[in-house]
Amino acid sequence: MDTIFTKIIKGEIPSYKVCEDDNCLAFLDINPNAYGHTLCILKKQIDYIFDLSSIEYDLLMKFSRKVALGIEKTVECERIGMAVVGLEVPHVHVHLIPINSMNDMNFSNSLDLNKIEYEELSNKIKNNI
Numbered sequence: 001m002d003t004i005f006t007k008i009i010k011g012e013i014p015s016y017k018v019c020e021d022d023n024c025l026a027f028l029d030i031n032p033n034a035y036g037h038t039l040c041i042l043k044k045q046i047d048y049i050f051d052l053s054s055i056e057y058d059l060l061m062k063f064s065r066k067v068a069l070g071i072e073k074t075v076e077c078e079r080i081g082m083a084v085v086g087l088e089v090p091h092v093h094v095h096l097i098p099i100n101s102m103n104d105m106n107f108s109n110s111l112d113l114n115k116i117e118y119e120e121l122s123n124k125i126k127n128n129i
Contacts, residue, residue: 002045003045003089003090003091004089004091005039005041005045005089005091005093006045006091008025008027009025009041009043015027015028015030016028016118016119016121016122017122017126018038018067018070018071018122018125018126018129019063019066019067019070019125019126019129021063022043023042023043023044023056023059023063024040024041024042024043024059024060024063025040025041025043026038026039026040026041026063026064026067026096027039027122028118028121028122029095030118031110032097032110032111032113033095033097033104033105033106033107033109033110033111034075034077034097034098034099034104034109034111035075035098035111035113035121036071036074036075036077036096036097036098036121036125037095037096037097037098037111038067038071038095038096038097038125039093039094039095039096040060040063040064040067040093040094040096041060041091041092041093041094042056042059042060042092044056045091046091046092047086047090047091047092048086048092049084049086049092051092052092060092060094061094064082064094064096066129067096067125067129068080068082068096069129070125070126070128070129071096071098071125071128072098073128074121074124074125074128075098075125076098077098077099077100078099078100078101079098079099080096080097080098080099081095081096081097081098081099081104081105082094082095082096082097083095083097083105085107
C-alpha cells in the first residue's frame, strides 16, 4: 500500500519540493517544527531505516547532507538538526530542522505557514542547493 510519501513522489499529493534526483526527494514538512523544516526520502518505499541496504542508506544520507547545506544557506540558524524517528509514516524519512536550541527539535512544536510562505521558502532553498 502506498504511503503518503509515495503518493507525493507519484504527484498524487502536492508538495513543496526542495530538491530531487533519481533516487531521493526533499520537500518542506507541512507540519514544521521550525521555518525550513524539510523531509528527505528515498523514492523507493521502505519502512525502516535499518532495512535499507548500505547503498540506499548512503544515497539518502548524502542527499540529506546536500539539502541540509542548502537550508543552512537559506535559513538563519545555529545548525541543522537531523532526526530519523520512523513512527509517523512507514516510509524512511530524514527530518532536517533548522535549530538554535534543543527545544527546536521538539516535535510538539508546530509552525503555521501559508501557501505563499511555503512556495517562497521552497524556492529559496532550491536556489541554494
